Amino acid sequence: MQLKACLRKTLLLLLLAVLTVPFGADSAVSAESKFNPPKILILNSYHQGYTWSDKEMEGVITTLRNSGLTPEIHSEFLDSKYFPKNEHFDLFKNLISFKYGEKRPDIVITLDDPAFVFAIQYRKSLFDKIPVVFAGLSDFEQAMVKGETGVTGVVEKQDVVGTVKYAKKMHPDLKEVLILHDFTSTGLSSRKEAEEVLPRIASLGISFRYLPEMTIDEVTAVVRTLKPGTIILPFSYGRDKAGRIFTHSELAEIVSKNASVPVYSTKVERLGHGVLGGSLLEGRAHGEEAAGIALRVLRGESPDAIPVILHPKSVAMFDRKVMSRFGVTPADLPGDSQMINNPPGFYRQHATVINISSVIILVIISSTFFMNLANKRRMDAEEALLQAERGRTMMLEAANSEMESFLYAVSHDLQAPLRRINSYSTILSDEYAASLEAQAQFYLERLKVGTSEMSALINNILALANISKKELFRTRCNLGKLALDIFNGLVPQFTHSITFTADEGMMVDADRKMMKTVLDNLLLNACKFTRDRVVAEIHLGSYVKEQQTVFFLSDNGAGFDMQYIEKLFAPFQRLHSEAEYTGNGIGLAIVQRIIIRHGGRMWAESAPGEGATFFFTLPS
Incomplete structure (x- = not known):
């Protein structure tokens, strides 16, 4: 009996421990996040308004704020599209040191190549021993983090091969792909990535042409000369040779409007702006993946134990409206494809007619009941309106009458006293000047000037009032x-x-x-x-x-x-x-x-x- 009682007591204690430990741990985390929220610094390579990194930011911030950790989030922008040579890094380093030298973040999240390069280059002086999670990093190699610990993230791996295969399937006569990219570090990385993977599909018999650095006007001039059998595939293109800056959507619209051949993409931010489609990487989803890794680190996992995500998910997406322009049908698409701008169904096509017809039928059915009531209300309203109109007319006539009386008073009742004052002043000045002291003569002269000015002012007021009449x-x-x-x-x-x-x-x-x-x-x-x-x-x-x-x-x-x-x-x-x-x-x-x-x-x-x-x- 004593043994059974002992066993029962032991089981109860174990059960209590199982039930209470997770609850206590969650409470501790919740309390700690409430009173000591994790400080997160996001380094954005570009600027607000650049579509891809804006979407990355949106995915990161939304995921962090929905995590239950109530993080303290700080964002800094490197403006590397405007300063592509990154000559401002030393100045930016001083700014970051000033702002976060004493208020060190618990984790740093970098978006795209320049921000990652900055974080690694100045890590010892700015972010020593602080975990770094990257997103949007093109052309990733392990050598890029050699000698570094606490660094992991998501590689921006654009599915160039998948997009070209889709294009070949939908355009069997495809012979050439014109590739657009800028000559920033990100643009050159995307080209390098493409040059490494495109030889895998050499059997398709497609040639790939890369444009040299050009202005956007020069690019559109080339685009306008393209013949059937060619598609256009923009990579990272945010800055032209003249320094003009473009978002993904702006570039897509410029190129598609000048092209008579299809434009494809590897990023979803261009969809809906003239591109036909492709195997698309989405900036928000990319940011969400990076934020998920950051949360794992903040909850205690070692960054070194979290493998880099080398192949982020891309989705086959296409624009039905652009497909129709180039004779592509839904049957030509991969089986798991998504489409935007789908034609509406029967109800959506005829919603106006259906809704109006329903309303008409309802009105006809109920009109008998409401007709008399509406007619009575109309008559009452007309009578009230007529009374109100009469009242307004009387008020307007009274106001006009008062205005005319006022103008009459101004022109006669006020002007007459002024004329008398001026006349008597003139008599005093002409006939009694010799007997008046100099000071009195001065006052008399000022009196005459004042009455003249007052008379002129009254005349101007009358002129102003009479203009509209x-x-x-x-x-x-x-x-x-x-x-x-x-x-x-x-x-x-x-x-x-x-x-x-x-x-x-x-x-x-x-x-x-x-x-x-x-x-x-x-x-x-x-x-x-x-x-x-x-x-x-x-x-x-x-x-x-x-x-x-x-x-x-x-x-x-x-x-x-x-x-x-x-x-x-x-x-x-x-x-x-x-x-x-x-x-x-x-x-x-x-x-x-x-x-x-x-x-x-x-x-x-x-x-x-x-x-x-x-x-x-x-x-x-």
Whole structure:
């Protein structure tokens, strides 16, 4: 009995240990990841917007964040498509050292060749004893990590042979493959990889031609000369001879639009952009595989015990729309192929007709019930709308009446007192000046100036308000001649030398009086704001843009800061003080209102001390 009891107790303890140890381990990992999350540094060889590495990044980050480890992820971009010789590595090394010297990552993930080369080259100074997981590494050899420990990853092995075999099956007359690649380290690695594997299919009787380094225009010129019996196969091509940068999709679209022969690919990022298909490697899946390896390392496995994935999975994928262009049918494809742009089924083809028919039938069945209800609601709504319209009309009439009353008060009730003040001021000045002290005479003179300015301001307000009410009397006007007449009347008011020129033949259909007001205000401002120039220059001209004539008046005066452009055409807004330049701040508002009234638009360009140019259009 004692032996049985002992055995039972022992079994219970073992069972308890089996049940609790994994739970405790998971809890410990969860707690550790929560309070001390693993720090992961991703080195991206290229730049944001480069499709392949963007997809790799997406796969890596999504897998890491879904792992339950709550990692702290940092990303750095080497921009090696823009700097293909990698001469900036030393500077980039200093940046990484500054950012992560004290906050060392737990693991480094490199995407594509330049990032891997950088990590290995500077590993002792930057990432000593830190595991490195690579992805997108072309032309991998064990010698590349000779003497290094803690390095593993996924090789970017493009299925060139598989893609060419597919192409030969679908195009039995295939004799030549034109291969495109750039001359960056990645592009040259992809060519080397192809040169190593393509001899395996020499029996197919296909020749392979590699283009030298060219600009994209030179490449498309070659592409346009290709004859049937040829296909185009782009490898890594992200930078042309002139330094222009391309994503996978951009290159595919450029080449396919210029080619009369099929374009194939080894990467899925080009599918849907003019390529027919191929045995495709997908950047996101590539990144997911690398992230899976990184997670194994973070969970305790030795990187040296994890073999490098030498043959990542490629998938046979094709574009049905491009297939139709070149007479390829689904029966020509490998059995496990995937297709995009498949023609829709019966319902999708006729979904609109089916849905509309169903709705019509439903409406017919239910119309009897709803007809009376809808009719009553319509009548109620019409009555409510009519009442609301009457109310709005009454409000509008009242507002117009109030505006007219206000304008009358301004033009009569306010102007009359101003005229009396000015008259009495003139009498005092003329008849009692001798008996007034100099200070009193000064105040009297300022009073007269003030009433004149106030009267002018009221007149401008009335002019601004009446622009929208005045009827337009369009006549044929010569803007140059009209401006010259106005200038000749203005120039005696100024003491500085002013030169005015105008283009010939600037004929418009516009209200002559209103255009005189426009030019008068613009020329007055131009004369006023050029007073500090030894020789002031003002020019009225025109040019045609997008089949529309644009008129402009420019000067070489004081100018203004464009950050205040929104104030320029607002009433009573001034960009210069009264002490600098006189004015009431309403002239340009009147000018803009007149131009808008004619159906045109107005704007300005300037810089302090560099003059100003005012532009406007006058539609025919």
